[in-house]
Amino acid sequence: xxxxxxxxxxxxxxxxxxxxxxxxxxxxxxxxxxxxxxxxxxxxxxxxxxxxxxxxxxxxxxxxxxxxxxxxxxxxxxxxxxxxxxxxxxxxxxxxxxxxxxxxxxxxxxxxxxxxxxxxxxxxxxxxxxxxxxxxxxxxxxxxxxxxxxxxxxxxxxxxxxxxxxxxxxxxxxxxxxxxxxxxxxxxxxxxxxxxxxxxxxxxxxxxxxxxxxxxxxxxxxxxxxxxxxxxxxxxxxxxxxxxxxxxxxxxxxxxxxxxxxxxxxxxxxxxxxxxxxxxxxxxxxxxxxxxxxxxxxxxxxxxxxxxxxxxxxxxxxxxxxxxxxxxxxxxxxxxxxxxxxxxxxxxxxxxxxxxxxxxxxxxxxxxxxxxxxxxxxxxxxxxxxxxxxxxxxxxxxxxxxxxxxxxxxxxxxxxxxxxxxxxxxxxxxxxxxxxxxxxxxxxxxxxxxxxxxxxxxxxxxxxxxxxxxxxxxxxxxxxxxxxxxxxxxxx
Amino acid sequence: xxxxxxxxxxxxxxxxxxxxxxxxxxxxxxxxxxxxxxxxxxxxxxxxxxxxxxxxxxxxxxxxxxxxxxxxxxxxxxxxxxxxxxxxxxxxxxxxxxxxxxxxxxxxxxxxxxxxxxxxxxxxxxxxxxxxxxxxxxxxxxxxxxxxxxxxxxxxxxxxxxxxxxxxxxxxxxxxxxxxxxxxxxxxxxxxxxxxxxxxxxxxxxxxxxxxxxxxxxxxxxxxxxxxxxxxxxxxxxxxxxxxxxxxxxxxxxxxxxxxxxxxxxxxxxxxxxxxxxxxxxxxxxxxxxxxxxxxxxxxxxxxxxxxxxxxxxxxxxxxxxxxxxxxxxxxxxxxxxxxxxxxxxxxxxxxxxxxxxxxxxxxxxxxxxxxxxxxxxxxxxxxxxxxxxxxxxxxxxxxxxxxxxxxxxxxxxxxxxxxxxxxxxxxxxxxxxxxxxxxxxxxxxxxxxxxxxxxxxxxxxxxxxxxxxxxxxxxxxxxxxxxxxxxxxxx
Numbered sequence: 001x002x003x004x005x006x007x008x009x010x011x012x013x014x015x016x017x018x019x020x021x022x023x024x025x026x027x028x029x030x031x032x033x034x035x036x037x038x039x040x041x042x043x044x045x046x047x048x049x050x051x052x053x054x055x056x057x058x059x060x061x062x063x064x065x066x067x068x069x070x071x072x073x074x075x076x077x078x079x080x081x082x083x084x085x086x087x088x089x090x091x092x093x094x095x096x097x098x099x100x101x102x103x104x105x106x107x108x109x110x111x112x113x114x115x116x117x118x119x120x121x122x123x124x125x126x127x128x129x130x131x132x133x134x135x136x137x138x139x140x141x142x143x144x145x146x147x148x149x150x151x152x153x154x155x156x157x158x159x160x161x162x163x164x165x166x167x168x169x170x171x172x173x174x175x176x177x178x179x180x181x182x183x184x185x186x187x188x189x190x191x192x193x194x195x196x197x198x199x200x201x202x203x204x205x206x207x208x209x210x211x212x213x214x215x216x217x218x219x220x221x222x223x224x225x226x227x228x229x230x231x232x233x234x235x236x237x238x239x240x241x242x243x244x245x246x247x248x249x250x251x252x253x254x255x256x257x258x259x260x261x262x263x264x265x266x267x268x269x270x271x272x273x274x275x276x277x278x279x280x281x282x283x284x285x286x287x288x289x290x291x292x293x294x295x296x297x298x299x300x301x302x303x304x305x306x307x308x309x310x311x312x313x314x315x316x317x318x319x320x321x322x323x324x325x326x327x328x329x330x331x332x333x334x335x336x337x338x339x340x341x342x343x344x345x346x347x348x349x350x351x352x353x354x355x356x357x358x359x360x361x362x363x364x365x366x367x368x369x370x371x372x373x374x375x376x377x378x379x380x381x382x383x384x385x386x387x388x389x390x391x392x393x394x395x396x397x398x399x400x401x402x403x404x405x406x407x408x409x410x411x412x413x414x415x416x417x418x419x420x421x422x423x424x425x426x427x428x429x430x431x432x433x434x435x436x437x438x439x440x441x442x443x444x445x446x447x448x449x450x451x452x453x454x455x456x457x458x459x460x461x462x463x464x465x466x467x468x469x470x471x472x473x474x475x476x477x478x479x480x481x482x483x484x485x486x487x488x489x490x491x492x
Numbered sequence: 493x494x495x496x497x498x499x500x501x502x503x504x505x506x507x508x509x510x511x512x513x514x515x516x517x518x519x520x521x522x523x524x525x526x527x528x529x530x531x532x533x534x535x536x537x538x539x540x541x542x543x544x545x546x547x548x549x550x551x552x553x554x555x556x557x558x559x560x561x562x563x564x565x566x567x568x569x570x571x572x573x574x575x576x577x578x579x580x581x582x583x584x585x586x587x588x589x590x591x592x593x594x595x596x597x598x599x600x601x602x603x604x605x606x607x608x609x610x611x612x613x614x615x616x617x618x619x620x621x622x623x624x625x626x627x628x629x630x631x632x633x634x635x636x637x638x639x640x641x642x643x644x645x646x647x648x649x650x651x652x653x654x655x656x657x658x659x660x661x662x663x664x665x666x667x668x669x670x671x672x673x674x675x676x677x678x679x680x681x682x683x684x685x686x687x688x689x690x691x692x693x694x695x696x697x698x699x700x701x702x703x704x705x706x707x708x709x710x711x712x713x714x715x716x717x718x719x720x721x722x723x724x725x726x727x728x729x730x731x732x733x734x735x736x737x738x739x740x741x742x743x744x745x746x747x748x749x750x751x752x753x754x755x756x757x758x759x760x761x762x763x764x765x766x767x768x769x770x771x772x773x774x775x776x777x778x779x780x781x782x783x784x785x786x787x788x789x790x791x792x793x794x795x796x797x798x799x800x801x802x803x804x805x806x807x808x809x810x811x812x813x814x815x816x817x818x819x820x821x822x823x824x825x826x827x828x829x830x831x832x833x834x835x836x837x838x839x840x841x842x843x844x845x846x847x848x849x850x851x852x853x854x855x856x857x858x859x860x861x862x863x864x865x866x867x868x869x870x871x872x873x874x875x876x877x878x879x880x881x882x883x884x885x886x887x888x889x890x891x892x893x894x895x896x897x898x899x900x901x902x903x904x905x906x907x908x909x910x911x912x913x914x915x916x917x918x919x920x921x922x923x924x925x926x927x928x929x930x931x932x933x934x935x936x937x938x939x940x941x942x943x944x945x946x947x948x949x950x951x952x953x954x955x956x957x958x959x960x961x962x963x964x965x966x967x968x969x970x971x972x973x974x975x976x977x978x979x980x981x982x983x984x
Binding site for chain 2: 012013041043044045048049050051052053055056057059060076077078079080081082083084085088101102103104105106107108109110111112117118120127130131134135146150151153155166167169
């Protein structure tokens with residue numbers, strides 16, 4: 001399913017009159033829907049975006065879902081400074097090499113030219129490691145389990161809403177442990193949290209696994225990721241969890257006296273998920289009519305559209321009463337009383353991806369019912385419309401919302417399964433990679449040279465790795481002995 | 493109650509062994525308790541602080557209290573970029589004059605030297621006004637009611653934990669309205685929200701009023717504030733709400749076609765509260781033993797201390813069961829099983845300001861009771877200790893927490909009332925100002941020259957103003973006709 005290359009962001013938010021069909025051009029559809037649905041605007045500073053209230057509503061609920069799970073796994077939130085002195089940033093050699101080309105530098109404060117440049121954090125291992133070195137003395141001070149909600153900045157050349165912007169919002173977990181085994185467990189636990197949120201909250205199925213050495217986080221000993229598949233056959237990395245070994249502990253001096261009185265370096269980890277996850281769910285769930293938002297994250301769960309031709313006090317009054325009832329029940333619902341045709345409103349809320357639409361007209365009212373329309377179904381599809389007694393709406397809505405959520409996830413799982421393609425010989429493998437056919441699954445040698453060769457030929461590389469299932473002996477890409485299974489794909 | 497001048501922050505978090513008595517030296521006590529209770533650490537970048545988990549817990553609950561009220565008054569959250577191009581910042585003349593000396597500038601991105609400097613936001617009127625100009629076309633697009641949770645940066649010379657730091661966390665509300673009357677209402681409404689949170693959540697009584705013209709926000713037509721009184725007789729501004737008139741709308745082009753088809757400029761407002769509020773509640777409530785946290789914000793509402801001499805399986809088991817029961821009931825509670833003397837633990841949790849301590853020893857257990865100790869009372873004071881049947885703890889705790897909250901607020905209100913001092917003649921007024929006797933309340937002429945003269949003589953200036961109550965005719969400070977009543981004080 002080849003698509004034109006991604007376009008760069010324009011300089012000003014374009015005025016979108018029509019959203020082009022998603023099935024024709026994912027990239028054009030994606031940019032158009034992000035603006036038209038008022039998720040984002042372009043900011044008057046290159047490569048930065050404004051997260052508008054409707055987009056922020058998605059982020060707020062994603063935050064809440066993650067934060068709840070972080071706390072349930074023993075983590076606390078804290079906040080560390082935005083600015084990192086250059087001399088501190090450069091202390092972990094691999095880390096600085098990875099990030100320095102993307103750093104924005106503060107060189108003046110007020111009227112003063114600074115003696116040392118200050119980096120705007122591209123990530124916070126450095127500043128947090130420095131503080132952990134101050135806080136940790138004894139094994140009794142470990143583990144430290146901290147998460148930070150923050151903005152970070154990476155000076156990227158090409159940008160797109162949610163997927164890549166100079167500044168973005170994310171969370172970054174940073175932990176320190178007395179043993180390597182504990183750090184490994186932590187990293188695995190948080191990868192599971194990410195997969196849980198991606199699948200059960202955002203409805204986006206993912207593959208979990210370890211990244212290859214070429215794709216590892218700068219300064220990590222192991223990087224794990226969750227990877228989702230977009231409709232154009234590109235993969236999207238939606239969360240990462242890193243074992244940092246003792247690299248940062250040595251660079252920043254996180255030492256502790258162990259139970260046996262010896263002085264040891266701590267084992268640290270970090271893990272992050274950003275608003276990129278919102279980009280993933282937009283692409284995965286959307287259709288030609290616009291967004292289809294997963295109910296657990298949707299800012300609005302349902303919209304009530306009164307169907308009135310001319311003045312109809314009864315319908316208006318009933319719609320308002322229903323709205324008040326649902327609000328009181330804690331549902332996120334909106335009553336659309338705009339002076340527009342019902343057809344206009346239907347299309348507008350479909351474009352904005354609201355999971356359920358509640359239609360209430362004179363005939364419904366006479367029959368004591370409403371019509372509920374599910375956004376996850378095609379128009380005219382069985383089950384797309386249900387007639388529900390007015391008195392039952394509050395009870396039925398949560399069930400229907402759950403059903404929409406399951407159905408969006410099931411559709412996305414089917415797509416992923418249909419586009420996960422084992423390849424058994426080299427030419428077939430390279431062709432599938434070039435064609436963006438999906439997640440191309442092969443026994444692999446785990447050699448950087450092999451990955452680089454595949455990338456040069458196809459623009460695809462490994463997404464993540466998992467153990468061999470037995471039986472495979474040779475790397476499909478190069479013929480050397482296989483040591484893992486790997487998903488290859490082009491990526492965002 | 494004169495105190496030595498505030499000390500500047502040291503460069504590294506000092507190791508605090510003993511917290512000096514608050515009653516002797518507020519400034520030394522304040523810094524010491526902020527570090528000792530692990531609310532903050534100093535960061536390895538000048539004038540910045542790390543908000544540690546115990547401090548962040550206070551901030552998280554303050555955020556929740558504000559956010560809930562913002563939403564209940566119709567506001568939505570959004571997020572705008574950190575960086576503001578210099579050419580944009582300089583468009584509102586008064587605004588840039590007020591903020592330029594405090595701006596941190598980004599001049600390099602990656603390896604590229606930027607053609608135009610980018611300011612790290614000291615506040616976001618400029619970038620948000622620019623976006624509102626893009627979003628607003630018709631009166632139907634108004635009002636826009638948006639809040640942002642963000643970090644901001646002001647390049648200050650002298651810094652102190654929570655009260656003044658280069659970077660700080662805050663919220664900033666930004667609204668646009670079709671009429672001046674609506675904008676005025678909004679500003680008054682949000683001032684009420686701040687006063688409600690300060691008094692009923694943080695337990696800090698405040699005076700509401702308008703700031704004098706010298707103290708107005710740069711670019712505003714009216715600034716209102718809530719002002720609290722610290723134990724050293726200095727006032728602390730804890731939240732501000734600004735009417736911006738059409739100043740920003742004109743500078744950034746926020747125009748709309750009104751119902752009568754004319755093209756008009758919008759009326760905008762902004763309002764903010766920061767983590768400074770935490771500094772206020774620390775100073776207002778703390779005592780010689782350390783913090784006393786208002787229960788609604790306290791990260792821990794109660795701590796359980798088992799009193800065991802040698803091994804006591806019964807007491808340990810009962811304490812753990814109580815802990816589990818209270819946790820399940822949704823209380824924020826901790827069980828302290830450290831291998832330390834009970835006396836050490838008592839002092840430690842008192843220093844950290846936990847509102848209630850639950851002691852459980854062998855005698856208690858035999859009697860089927862626990863001893864609950866309130867942090868708001870003096871040791872030995874009536875009602876400081878209560879014996880409660882084990883089975884009733886879950887029911888009694890919320891009542892006791894409410895009682896502690898009311899009592900902290902009542903104590904603070906008494907202090908404020910006792911230190912709100914009307915002055916009737918000039919020399920007395922100037923002496924009270926110089927002595928930091930509290931909020932010095934006079935009929936005032938509302939002239940900048942008069943305020944400047946008082947400040948030069950006493951270091952005090954106006955905190956906020958309110959209408960004359962009738963009868964007063966002359967300004968106590970200068971003898972000109974009085975037009976308002978004003979609180980004067982030295983301030984943080």
